[in-house]
Amino acid sequence: MTQAPVNVTVTGAAGQIGYALLFRIASGQLLGPDTPVKLRLLEIPQAVKAAEGTAMELEDGAFPLLSGIDIFDDPKQAFEGANVALLVGARPRAKGMERGDLLEANGGIFKPQGEAINAGAASDIKVLVVGNPANTNALIAQAHAPDVPADRFTAMTRLDHNRALAQLSKKLGVPVTELKKVAIWGNHSATQYPSIAHAEVSGKAATEVITDQAWLTDDFIPTVAKRGAAIIEARGLSSAASAASAAIDHVHTWVNGTPEGDWTSAAVVSDGSYGVPEGLISSFPVTAANGEYKIVQGLEIDDFSRARIDASVNELAEERDAVKKLGLI
Numbered sequence: 418m419t420q421a422p423v424n425v426t427v428t429g430a431a432g433q434i435g436y437a438l439l440f441r442i443a444s445g446q447l448l449g450p451d452t453p454v455k456l457r458l459l460e461i462p463q464a465v466k467a468a469e470g471t472a473m474e475l476e477d478g479a480f481p482l483l484s485g486i487d488i489f490d491d492p493k494q495a496f497e498g499a500n501v502a503l504l505v506g507a508r509p510r511a512k513g514m515e516r517g518d519l520l521e522a523n524g525g526i527f528k529p530q531g532e533a534i535n536a537g538a539a540s541d542i543k544v545l546v547v548g549n550p551a552n553t554n555a556l557i558a559q560a561h562a563p564d565v566p567a568d569r570f571t572a573m574t575r576l577d578h579n580r581a582l583a584q585l586s587k588k589l590g591v592p593v594t595e596l597k598k599v600a601i602w603g604n605h606s607a608t609q610y611p612s613i614a615h616a617e618v619s620g621k622a623a624t625e626v627i628t629d630q631a632w633l634t635d636d637f638i639p640t641v642a643k644r645g646a647a648i649i650e651a652r653g654l655s656s657a658a659s660a661a662s663a664a665i666d667h668v669h670t671w672v673n674g675t676p677e678g679d680w681t682s683a684a685v686v687s688d689g690s691y692g693v694p695e696g697l698i699s700s701f702p703v704t705a706a707n708g709e710y711k712i713v714q715g716l717e718i719d720d721f722s723r724a725r726i727d728a729s730v731n732e733l734a735e736e737r738d739a740v741k742k743l744g745l746i
């Protein structure tokens with residue numbers, strides 16, 4: 418162990434993603450085998466006891482890299498000194514709730530969390546929002562952290578990226594390591610666009626390897642885009658271990674970089690690239706280096722892709738307009 422512990426704040430720590438995520442962070446899979454971590458867990462008061470139970474189990478894991486666990490029900494305290502923040506806790510959609518109600522309920526969570534990050538997080542803070550609607554929750558938090566560089570706020574589409582890799586791997590009978598430059602564009606919702614337009618399979622253009630356009634349009638794209646709903650239907654609960662795994666991947670890549678000749682997908686603040694309105698937190702193909710995610714530039718966008726990117730980005734713009742109307746940004 419060579420360095421001071423990194424403070425990792427996790428919200429929704431007593432939830433099902435939290436349960437899968439915390440042990441992987443403690444074991445060193447988030448930040449690497451030489452980096453000790455201090456966990457700062459945030460829960461609502463009613464769930465603090467359950468978070469204490471998870472903390473007892475973490476303790477019982479005797480993880481060499483875990484240098485401490487603190488539990489809070491106050492965002493101001495939980496984000497104090499945070500270097501990495503995983504915003505997992507969110508208000509799920511309840512029966513009869515309209516989209517506006519859901520956005521408003523989540524505004525009540527992500528506004529104070531953004532303010533707390535602004536007030537007390539470390540200067541190198543990196544934020545990943547997992548809680549849904551993830552892109553717009555990230556936008557709300559970012560809007561309330563004016564002193565933090567906007568590009569430190571990201572939302573998770575790495576799970577969608579991993580799902581796309583898995584579907585392609587299964588269809589083509591190749592390991593996921595043979596697949597490069599797959600991309601998820603837009604919102605983490607059913608409108609997202611999983612794209613193979615620039616992808617490579619064992620060094621060949623994926624568009625030359627996959628000539629079955631009907632499979633792409635009618636199978637691959639909807640399977641990836643609606644996978645979250647399919648998991649809920651099968652499990653009776655939303656994805657948890659795969660979501661935790663993707664969160665680990667997202668932060669690990671952010672810190673350690675993407676390999677030469679490949680990229681990944683993340684929802685990052687748009688700089689206007691590819692016609693995505695500036696400021697929206699939208700998924701793009703991204704590379705990471707020196708602790709920064711950057712949108713891949715200069716890709717040609719064909720008409721098929723253009724229509725799908727626009728549809729998902731329009732949904733993001735509608736969500737932004739809705740939270741603006743509610744006074745949340």
Ligand SMILES: NC(=O)c1ccc[n+]([C@@H]2O[C@H](COP(=O)([O-])OP(=O)(O)OC[C@H]3O[C@@H](n4cnc5c(N)ncnc54)[C@H](O)[C@@H]3O)[C@@H](O)[C@H]2O)c1
Binds near residue numbers: 429433546550574576
């Ligand atoms: N982006 C993605 O790819 C992706 C994938 C899967 C799930 N999700 C989303 O992740 C979120 C969490 O999923 P889960 O299965 O762990 O849910 P869960 O209901 O099991 O746990 C959520 C936890 O958040 C806590 N919480 C609620 N409000 C909070 C607040 N203000 N501060 C701190 N904690 C708070 C709850 O008490 C609960 O323990 C959901 O919104 C889910 O839709 C996103």
Ligand SMILES: O=C(O)C[C@H](O)C(=O)O
Binds near residue numbers: 646
């Ligand atoms: O929680 C959900 O609504 C689904 C989740 O975002 C997922 O993609 O698995």
